[in-house]
Amino acid sequence: MVNQKKFKISVPATSANIGPGFDVLGMAFSLYLTLDCERLPDGSALQMSYEGEGAKDVPLVAEKNLITKTALYVLSTYGITSLPPLKIHVTNPIPLGRGLGSSGSAVVAGVVLANAAGNLNMTKDRMLDYCLMVERHPDNVAPALFGGFVASFLRELGPEELEPASIPRSEPTRNGAAQPPTPVTDIGHYIQLGWSQEIKAIAVIPDFEVATEDARAVLPDVYERADVIYNLQRIAVLTAALSRTPVNADLIHKAMADKVHQPYRKHLIPGMSEMLEEITPKTYPGVAGICLSGAGPTILVLATDNFDNIATAVQDIFKRQPNGGIKSIYKVLDVVHGGAQTDYYD
Numbered sequence: 001m002v003n004q005k006k007f008k009i010s011v012p013a014t015s016a017n018i019g020p021g022f023d024v025l026g027m028a029f030s031l032y033l034t035l036d037c038e039r040l041p042d043g044s045a046l047q048m049s050y051e052g053e054g055a056k057d058v059p060l061v062a063e064k065n066l067i068t069k070t071a072l073y074v075l076s077t078y079g080i081t082s083l084p085p086l087k088i089h090v091t092n093p094i095p096l097g098r099g100l101g102s103s104g105s106a107v108v109a110g111v112v113l114a115n116a117a118g119n120l121n122m123t124k125d126r127m128l129d130y131c132l133m134v135e136r137h138p139d140n141v142a143p144a145l146f147g148g149f150v151a152s153f154l155r156e157l158g159p160e161e162l163e164p165a166s167i168p169r170s171e172p173t174r175n176g177a178a179q180p181p182t183p184v185t186d187i188g189h190y191i192q193l194g195w196s197q198e199i200k201a202i203a204v205i206p207d208f209e210v211a212t213e214d215a216r217a218v219l220p221d222v223y224e225r226a227d228v229i230y231n232l233q234r235i236a237v238l239t240a241a242l243s244r245t246p247v248n249a250d251l252i253h254k255a256m257a258d259k260v261h262q263p264y265r266k267h268l269i270p271g272m273s274e275m276l277e278e279i280t281p282k283t284y285p286g287v288a289g290i291c292l293s294g295a296g297p298t299i300l301v302l303a304t305d306n307f308d309n310i311a312t313a314v315q316d317i318f319k320r321q322p323n324g325g326i327k328s329i330y331k332v333l334d335v336v337h338g339g340a341q342t343d344y345y346d
Helices: 066-077 102-117 124-134 138-146 212-217 225-241 249-255 262-268 272-278 307-319
Strands: 006-016 025-039 047-052 086-092 149-154 188-193 200-206 287-292 299-303 328-333 341-345
Touching: 006 102, 006 138, 025 102, 025 138, 025 200, 025 225, 025 328, 066 102, 066 124, 086 102, 102 124, 102 138, 102 341, 124 138, 124 188, 138 149, 138 188, 200 307, 212 262, 225 249, 249 287, 262 272, 262 287, 272 287, 272 307, 299 307, 307 328
Parallel strands: 047 086
Antiparallel strands: 006 025, 006 341, 025 086, 025 149, 149 188, 200 299, 200 328, 287 299
């Protein structure tokens, strides 16, 4: 049991759907959601404060905030009906609804919070099971939990595992209700892939949101065989090419092409088609690849240098869109290893 009074949880932002890796590839960035936690005397009420993205709208009630709601769910499967007395200060620099994994990072933070606050001693593999009961996309939560460049998939659950009694509720138990069942194991599988340290990620973040539900709604139910083959061929090459030094920018750029989700979502992100066509290794030295980050609208450019000029070129395309253009900011980020962590101190 950890006895330190204070602890800090850090969870990186992520990008998923990298190039042809729709619902498969994700990476963790050097942009962190943090929770500064302090244990309070027994009988004290939970204290929660929040700064950063969405501060005006994020609920600070334990049962409504995504982080603490997730923590309560995890604790309830261990028969613990409430969070222990804590003071929690959340700092969130991850833009909301922009394709940088803000909800996935919050879910991971909630599971890690439950593990630390309840002294549950879960492994990260077990934490992944809990994360996937709340956020069903391992390409978001696996990089946030484990760090690095990650490929992942969900296994198919058997009929007995799909029975209502085997699926835990996402709400904590109340008023003496039966303890929810423990989640099944090995829901998701992942592998950390190689990554060339020469490559950084430029995230160009426009001043509007795209709801994940809307981005999912535009996708077809059935794909042409040729389009599936197109993506499979490129994902095999891309995962190897991104690990190689020296960086083969032209190969990476070609291998990041996609026919499964970006063509259907481009109308949701003004200027995206122009960006994919104009931002290339030939036109902007240093570019290694470009794609939509997650479900968008953030544009992700992988590059080895010339970061500011590349980011400005993407911003200029946003600016020249109709109706006054679109404002944006950019961040140059490292792909980070290690993922979510908890640091204890007195």
